Amino acid sequence: MDELVRIVPYFGTHNPKVARAIVLALILVAPILALGIGPAWVRILDFALLYVMLAVGLNLVVGFAGLLDLGYIAFYAVGAYTWAFLASPHFGVHLPFWIVLPLGAGFAALAGVILGFPVLRLRGDYLAIVTLGFGEIVRIFMNNLNHPINITNGPQGINMLDSLHIFGWDVSRRIVITDSFSINSLLLYYYVFLAFVTLSVILVQRLQVSRIGRAWAAIRDDDLAAKAVGINVRNCKLLAFAMGATFGGVAGGLFGAFQGFVSPESFSLMESIIVLAMVVFGGMGNIGGVIIGALLLSWLPEVLRSYAVPMQTALFGQVLLDPEILRMLVYALALIFMMLLRPSGLMPAHSRYSRPDLVLANKRVGP
């Protein structure tokens, strides 16, 4: 939050209170403004929030604990398929969200631990390739587990997933107030997702500024020294994988409910890399930065898609670079240039793992 406040022009540095109010207002009003352009933009915002959640979760693994995970989307898939299994006509089971979402998160966390165990001793680059393999394995299984027993319905995916019902209230149904005035369900999803994202951010922030967050940072910076101050490196790494996966699992469940359809092609390696690009772009380890990174990189392609094609058609009479290529170009350049020019990301504000201000307010502490 503080990072977000700081980037507000002028007020960010001069009057943080006003800046904070501006940020809050923007977050709350954004979907209504987007609705002015068209509900499609609200849907994009909804997806952006899911990406924020994924990025915040991956940041916990990559940014805090320094474990490069290229198979992160697998946990998203676990969450989404949990929803598909337990809240769709596929098995004829329709459980409420407060059972399915925690279960999805739990399965994802379990998957995180299963991935974590064999890779505990691996160094950064080996870890990357094994996690990549893990992501692919999960996808391949989902694509093939329709034979000999049909579990995942294979490449056809699972359709007609239940939408999100929060204690009897169907989020996917517009609220009709009068005949001419109703609240779009996309807006409702936005605020529901916003609640989940806010909760995730609060939890991740609490973890960061805690005994556990500091232990992760210590392992990231020097795992031998971390052992030497008494940190159980193995358990801490497993916890990082499990916690990161949990957020992925919740996001996956919400994705399933929102989209109403899951199929293995939504969980490709490309998606893992997109989320990684968001984390890197915003600044590894820096929650505010990661949020901005996720928002920017999920909006940019849509903006490109709306304006790049008409602009090119107007300028050159044809489409030279289609939006998909522009999108890949953006991700590729984001990864390369961020690492080369600003390894700490768009907003290299220092990550904090303590709150010295609380205790040391009356003591003189230098720069």
Place this chain on the structure above:
Amino acid sequence: MKKTMIALAMLAFGTVHAQEMVVKIGSSAPLTGAQAHLGKDTENGVRLAIEDANAKGVVVGGKKVKFELVGEDDQADPKQGTAVAQRLVDAGVKAVIGHMNSGTTIPASRIYNQAGIVMISPSATNPTLTQQGFENVFRVMAHDGKQGPAAAKFALSKLGKKVAVIDDRSAYGQGLADEFEKAVKAGGGTVTTREFTTDKATDFMTILTKVKSQNPDVIFFGGMDPQGGPMVKQVKQLGIEAKFLMGDGGCTPELIKLAGDAIKEGSAFCTQPGVPLEQLPDQNFKARFLKRFNAEVQAYSPYAYDATLTVIDAMKTAGSVEPAKYLPALKKIQHKGVTGMIKFDEKGDLKDGAITVYAFKAGKWEPLK
């Protein structure tokens, strides 16, 4: 502050009820990416139909109506498909002709269903599309549940009883291969092996060696041409004598190009829903299409054209452009299109859709009688 927000919200949520003279019709297909040529073809089919209708002048419920095309690009990606569907709903279209691929059509159909908008796909052939129980979902092409059996019937009667089946684990390939396998078994044939590859693979030697060990008469591949071409080559490299059969994913010039000198006359076949272009009831269509867009008909434009005019026909009959009003008319419609008679069964599938078998001959695909 509060008041302006409410005003803004009213502006955003309010729906326009006034009857417009302009009626928007949506079209969604991949306009960029690997299947862009097919997507553009589909969209142009819709465009031509709208231009024809406008030129003729359509009167619905006593009012003169001008139709307008809203074309969107779904990149053949399910997630983009739903985003695009939302954009079309936002734009206030009264019907959508699309999407092109089954993978994008199925999730998108849910959004159209919620918005109460009629959707007719000119080309999505996955059977489950019309099995969702959506009232407003139709298609004007025979689905895989018909193509698979047709291909199986051809294989069993003309090529042999022992069949090996391969699919590429994509929604399209697996769906078609499953229908084919079912029909072969029902028709008294034997499936010697069922093998799998991916839609990114280029090496099929391992699975083909396995196929070869069972010595089938026919190899059926449910997949697309980038895999089909090299597969034909490797069939030859392993000295396999079996005939090679594919669905519509292989009925392309691309397959012939990629298969190179390995493809032989009399040993490669493919099936495709619909009648061959040369045998379209309305031969005029091809010429008019070429004249209008300076491009040959690729595949789906006649179906998109028919789908569009079918909807317009239904609007005329019902005397309304509102989907809820013209839907009953559409269900009962009998529209004489360029691809044949368009009428729907209770699920929204085309009744009596034709399937054509093609054989490789003289460097191209020739329809068999």
Place this chain on the structure above:
Amino acid sequence: METLLQQIINGLVVGSMYALVALGYTMVYGILGLINFAHGDILMIGALVALQAITFAQHTWPHLGALPTLAFGLVVAVPVSMLMGYVIERAAYRRLRNAPRLAPLITAIGVSFLLQTIAMIVWGRNYYSFPQLISTTPLQPVKGVYIAPVQIVILIVSAVLMAALIVLVNKTRIGRAMRATAENHRIASLMGVDANAIISLTFVIGSGLAAIAGVMIASNYGIAHSTMGTLPGLKAFTAAVLGGIGNLGGAMLGGILLGLVESIGAGYIEQFSFGFFNSSYQDIFAFVILGVVLVFRPTGLLGERVADRA
């Protein structure tokens, strides 16, 4: 029996292609300790450039003959790929040599994406038919068992290149400088080795190898396109790790082994698993093997057991 023999040949051919690609991975890793994720994409660029050159040659000199045409393709593609490797190393990797471990790795992923995007801009997303200048008409060494001349060529090329590299690394001055640089850049520099030049040279050689591998793969399957490098890249990396990354012989061994495991595994898994698994799991073998090897023998089959450079 014929089937098993045929599967072994299939495995050997695929395996030697993996090996060919793995040699490049292993060279770069041996010296820099960097997984060059973009290696597979350099392969793809090599194949597409060669395709361009071959098409040009076929139009300009239609009577050149198959092998000279192929040679022309290589003569164009190899230097282009080498230049590309050089540029990538200079522009993207060199500045990160002393950065935290994640930085060069993430950059490499970015470079891989960038190369694919560039290829899509230049060549589109189409699948190109790659001229099969080496015959694909199969021979029958044993009745019922088939192997095409192009496959034999692939086997020979990868063996020859591996041998040449081993000689280069072990018997020449450049090779000695490479080994010194691999041991420790700074100390090598102090001993008068131009470490930067050696690292550049390694990238250049590795990229040249990738181009040859790309042409071989495209010739074998008769197809080339912008994403053709991804899968061989991943598999070859697995092969390199399996054999012991940094070890040239290991790359060869790992490649062949992986090829055999994949073809025999996919060929017989259905029997082994009582029909539960089937060939749709073919792409999993590489990753499973990778995981198992790294857990139980982190330095691979032929790799030396080096203490973790903590």
Place this chain on the structure above:
Amino acid sequence: MIKLLEAQGICKHFGGLQALTDVSLSINKGEIYGLIGPNGAGKTTFFNVLSGAYTPDAGEFVFAGSQLPYGEAHKIVERGIARTFQNIRLFRELTALENVMVGHHTRSHAGLFGILFQRKQVREEERLVTERAYELLKYVGIERFANTVSKNLSYGDQRRLEIARALATEPQLLALDEPAAGMNATETTHLRSLIETIRHDGVTVLLIEHDVKLVMGLCDRVAVLDFGKKLVEDVPAVVQRSAAVIEAYLGGAHAA
């Protein structure tokens, strides 16, 4: 005299190299114990075995009356042995204060759920840990750099920070691996008084050092290692006169 640590017949080899051969020594509670020897004598290996980085081939450590677990560094820290590193190993991206707070890891207990729900005990513990960490920075004299990222500290301050971090684990035995390496005369003097203060406050100190003068002036007892074997173990005055030690340091083929 109460024995705090007893090493009994520790052996460790790497491949063909015998790094430690049957090393036995004992450290009394409350003393400053020096371990010296020429380069490659096995001092650091002894350290790594003691702190759990390596598992010994034979022998055992008895600490405060019971045997130490092998090769599990974090458990050894829990038992009350803390160490520093010869080439400083701080958590580079963390501030000085946070480095020390990490040191409190084993002495604090906040669990996952306590943290996620910010239970009262957790908040209180966090406050205490922060305060205690600040006190420790003051103790080693670098409290004004509390919020400085540790990689930006000067060399001498990094050494002090590492000691503060080790003290944060609340050790009974503090093992310092060449703490004076690379320090100038003033810094060494400061270090020396810091070590004396630490001992004065009840922590036993094991000191590996190259600087013979520092060791002889500071330590109560000294052991000399050479070629992985213990030569002598006695008070500095005796060790200095020992022929074997003089031989090891000055004579022989491997003069330092």
